[in-house]
Amino acid sequence: MKKIGDIATIGFALFAMFFGAGNLLLPPFIGIQVGSHVWITILAFGLTGILLPFLGILAVTRSGETFNDLGNRVNKNLASLLGAIIMICIGPLIALPRTAATTYEVGILPSFPTSNPLWTSLVFFIVVWLFAIVPSKVVDLVGNVLTPFLLIILTILVVAGIVHPTGSPSAAALSSTESFLLGFTEGYQTLDVLASVIFASIIIAATRAKGYHSIPEKNAVVIAAGVLAATCLLFIYGGLIYLGATAGIQDTSVKRSELLIHISNSVLGKYGSLAIALSIALACLTTAIALAAAVGTFFSRLTRGKLGYKLLVTLTCLISAVLSITGVDNIIQFAYPPLAFVYPIVITLVLYVVFFGRLVTWKSPYIAALIASTIVATCNVLHILGLLAPKQVAVLNKIPFFSYELGWVIPSLLAFCITWGVGWIRNKPARA
Structure with missing residues (x-):
């Protein structure tokens, strides 16, 4: 009880x-x-x-x-x-x-x-x-x-x-x-x-x-x-x-x-x-x-x-x-850019540790995934602040789900898988 x-x-x-x-x-x-x-x-x-x-x-x-x-x-x-x-x-x-x-x-x-x-x-x-x-x-x-x-x-x-x-x-x-x-x-x-x-x-x-x-x-x-x-x-x-x-x-x-x-x-x-x-x-x-x-x-x-x-x-x-x-509206307006930067990074860390933490034990794949998410998040913040040219925005919109602020998903997954694959190949002789 x-x-x-x-x-x-x-x-x-x-x-x-x-x-x-x-x-x-x-x-x-x-x-x-x-x-x-x-x-x-x-x-x-x-x-x-x-x-x-x-x-x-x-x-x-x-x-x-x-x-x-x-x-x-x-x-x-x-x-x-x-x-x-x-x-x-x-x-x-x-x-x-x-x-x-x-x-x-x-x-x-x-x-x-x-x-x-x-x-x-x-x-x-x-x-x-x-x-x-x-x-x-x-x-x-x-x-x-x-x-x-x-x-x-x-x-x-x-x-x-x-x-x-x-x-x-x-x-x-x-x-x-x-x-x-x-x-x-x-x-x-x-x-x-x-x-x-x-x-x-x-x-x-x-x-x-x-x-x-x-x-x-x-x-x-x-x-x-x-x-x-x-x-x-x-x-x-x-x-x-x-x-x-x-x-x-x-x-x-x-x-x-x-x-x-x-x-x-x-x-x-x-x-x-x-x-x-x-x-x-x-x-x-x-x-x-x-x-x-x-x-x-x-x-x-x-x-x-x-x-x-x-x-x-x-x-x-x-x-x-x-x-x-200062009021709710001013706080929300101020909050959006910093939160748009840090949120994808934290989600990447959480998801990859939960789903791959017991399978992939070395750090480099996680670092690669976080770097990819950080790059996309930085680009998104620059877009939010209006610091990118229309051509640059058009390129970013080609990233899957970028318009839904989920552009970090595919790049981080690719970075994780590629880095893990390279590490697995390099360590294969040692395991054999």
């Missing part, structure tokens, strides 16, 4: 860490675009928005206990550099400020139009600091205290919307193939893979703190918790996509926050606005607590304790509070 309870606590905490406000706003907006193609879209969104983050947890678990253990499978210096870039992106520079800004703009501003974002942000990060300042308590506080409320609210919304839909799925302008691609690419854009390789260390540490010290026991609990979190995410994501499809709104230019509020009010009546406000606050708060704890843990280890965990969490909260005042 204790093991089941521990899995539930860790699994619910992991769900809440992944499920930020962006994850709440995105699925309904997908739903209004795909109409009757709901199920194939849910499948596609689940592949990139749920399965990939789960593989990120699995990659770290198979490699050791932290992101550094995963990165060391390729290069020690790469692990530190890439880990630092990830932490800055999902920490005080982008993701953390966005949680507070979203809470203000979606959860507070509609009900209190004269409120000041400075004070709401300050209160938000004081709460984050209070929860995150003791790292050993983060998982228990999030898993046992905050997540149940979040899941209850979202479950009520989803179940009520399924039992009493406000409309029927309309005939979508998109084909089934286009709906699948939309779900796939939008799930890819949740960016939870970046968080997964960092959150893994928190989850593994919590597992050890609960008495699971052997590798088989630790891995079993972490994987079971990951499956539970993935199941919860699939239910909530799928339900929200369905609610969007049956919302009766055809205008795809509607703001995502307005769509969510409309759905909630249509399903829950006068309690709809309150339900969304609480969901946004809890979703943002749980993610922010996990991110602040992850930043403090990572940089404390990176500096070998020269910068203390509590100091780092405090600085992270202060910087995030200041940046959050």
Whole structure:
């Protein structure tokens, strides 16, 4: 029974860490675009928005206990550099400020139009600091205290919307193939893979703190918790996509926050606005607590304790509070280029370690795959920033899936296979 309870606590905490406000706003907006193609879209969104983050947890678990253990499978210096870039992106520079800004703009501003974002942000990060300042308590506080409320609210919304839909799925302008691609690419854009390789260390540490010290026991609990979190995410994501499809709104230019509020009010009546406000606050708060704890843990280890965990969490909260005042739109606009660069690199590392880690043990194929992904990602960022000539863009568009921001897939696979093949041929006499 204790093991089941521990899995539930860790699994619910992991769900809440992944499920930020962006994850709440995105699925309904997908739903209004795909109409009757709901199920194939849910499948596609689940592949990139749920399965990939789960593989990120699995990659770290198979490699050791932290992101550094995963990165060391390729290069020690790469692990530190890439880990630092990830932490800055999902920490005080982008993701953390966005949680507070979203809470203000979606959860507070509609009900209190004269409120000041400075004070709401300050209160938000004081709460984050209070929860995150003791790292050993983060998982228990999030898993046992905050997540149940979040899941209850979202479950009520989803179940009520399924039992009493406000409309029927309309005939979508998109084909089934286009709906699948939309779900796939939008799930890819949740960016939870970046968080997964960092959150893994928190989850593994919590597992050890609960008495699971052997590798088989630790891995079993972490994987079971990951499956539970993935199941919860699939239910909530799928339900929200369905609610969007049956919302009766055809205008795809509607703001995502307005769509969510409309759905909630249509399903829950006068309690709809309150339900969304609480969901946004809890979703943002749980993610922010996990991110602040992850930043403090990572940089404390990176500096070998020269910068203390509590100091780092405090600085992270202060910087995030200041940046959050700039607003959600400005943060998202600023975030796109750096995330477009680092995300393909992390996905490449995760996928190749998970699928080839036990078969290919030397490092050169992984390095080659990462170099290929880095080159394509760099070209994509230059394209996003408008620094490439039309002829150069035309050449890049010839790379398979480049227009879907998946241009790294084929080049990295070719680089991996060619390097592995060359290494296998060179080492063949030694094996004989």
